[in-house]
Amino acid sequence: MKLRHKLTAILLTIGLFLQPTSAYIYGESTPEDTQAILQKTLSIVEIDHEIERIAKKQEELAVQHKTLSAQLKQQEQEIHIQQERAGAVVRSYYTGERDSLLMTVLGAKSFKDLFVLYDYYQIIIGRDQATLDKYQTRYNSLQQTSNQIRQTSAELVEMKTNLQNQRTRVASLQKEVDKQITASGDAAAIQKLMNELTLYWENIGIYEVKRYFKALASAMQNLPDFIQKQNGAISTTGTTYTIRIGQDELNTFLRSQNEIFNDFAFTFDQDKITASGQRDQLQLSIEGHYTVENKPQNAIRFHVDKLVFNQLELPDTTRSMLEREFDLGFYPQKILSFVKATDVSTDEGVLEVKLAISF
Template identity: 85%
Template sequence: MKRQHGISAFILCIILFLQLPLAYAYGESSPEDTREILQKSLSIVEIDHEIERIAERQKQLAQQYETLSVQLQEQEEQIHIQQDRAGAVVRSYYTGERDSLLMTVLGARSFKDLFVLYDYYQIIIGRDQAVLDKYQDRYRNLQQTSTQIRQTTAELSEMKANLQKQRERVVALQKEVDAQIATSGDAAAIQKLMDELTLYWENIGIYEVKRYFKALASAMQNLPDFIQKQNGGISTTGTTYTIRIGQDELNAFLRSQNSIFEDFAFQFNQDKIIASGQRDQLQLSIEGHYTVENEPKNSIRFHVDKLVFNQLELPDTTRRMLEREFDLGFYPQKILSFVKATDVSTSEGVLEVKLAISF
């Protein structure tokens, strides 16, 4: 029922939008002005969702901070106890108490006494070592917890600043939208378009966009096997390896992985990648680029620079959310385990990755 409602809303949205040129003839908003309003309204919706994500993450971090603070207090109490015990052990060695104990063992008058005393000596020395080890463990745990608290504090501070920034963006955009609606000549129709677009996006649009990203992420997991099977896909010059992937080869590979890509294609341009397609009432265009990343592991990472849904550009918050949720990169070490990527570039129709032997 939810999906059908979303489809009906979108059809109504299209009908209203198609009527705009006629309205424009009578001095009202142009289609370009209306598209700008709709794009801003969609950005407000998405930035609002980002605010919700940030607020939720803030809540989690605050709980984590409280937990870590309690742990730190408990560890500080424990380490004071262990510190006193460890200090006593160290003093006993420093003052020679353990030496006198050893001399007692060595001064035993019979083998029986020697073995008994030696067992006692081993037990005492073992306990001493256990006390020292426990103190070191407590100290390491204390240091780790302190580091985690500092990191959590810094992340909370960053989250707070980001939250404030996004709220200011929403307020500014809302003011712009309100002003444009007021001067549009048909505020009711524009508001209706905004409401129906929001309904369609939240019920269908975002899920359809995620379907493409999920399918891409899944296909990229199998890209290393595909490259290995291609004749001439990998070349070598000395200790340098090069992977070359043509856009036609990549598109054929994607279509072999999922039928969703029958109407979707990648295009390699100079330092830019464009992936676009249309299915039913959905138009999607993704523009981005690859970079070499070494953390957490060596990879070719895809960055979304522009995302356009049904001719409406989505904000950076949506792009970053999709990047976090779906891994569109690939890992050269799954192709050749002894190499790592050092450079990646795109030119007309070709993606090229440079690899070097990893020592």
């Protein structure tokens, strides 16, 4: 049996335990108990991946910190040399040595001597300026490296804390799962089901979820063009512009972009956006909201508040990972270059974006 077919069969088996109306009892465990175990199992798997990501990033930052420290030491030696040279130049001006040189030029007895002395004077002054510029460049570089070291040090401390928190979180979840498995009455069967869920998720589930997010991110790049072509989508009152997008219009747009959205739909409610659908044996539900952000550029950014895969809610680490990897926002300045978004809201069936002229 091919892996995909085998995993599909596994998913169907798992689905039997997640039907709330099913009277099937697995040992002494109810479907609700089994779902709770599977929920925590999936969270453990995903948080473990986050721990791996943090640990890897921590190693990269440690190497970067070491490299920057070596650079700083080298730069400190170089700037010490440049500092001595720059100091000598400044002292020469302070003691009037350069004034004496200028007086020598001005005291030339012939035009020929004047031009020769002036050339020498220009060379010396030019070298002085080059010495001072070199010192300033070295100093700026030293300051930049020092700032980078401080930043990486702070990030390493933050990552160490995050890593410890995630490990504590996994240990707590694992303890709960172990306790529930023991109480289930058939630990071996529950453990097998957990292993099958993990196998399905890591080989198909996560890739299918990412497939939807990738398709959404790609479609959102074309949303500004779509809005521009919609009559009445943009209105103006004085210096304020408003973009209104209906959920039906958005769903029509998405389906024109990718057939994956034929069985997937967005719903706008007050301060909440839901996107859900089902294809084959995969069910996916995304809940989130939009915010206006100005860094690194003005944008309407989508935040994932809840992500449910086949009735199992994924942890915040997965949501954060997907937000980092896929940009589901859109950029109003691609619609009207002279404006910026100031507010975004959703109500029943409508997404509304307020824009103001950007000075």
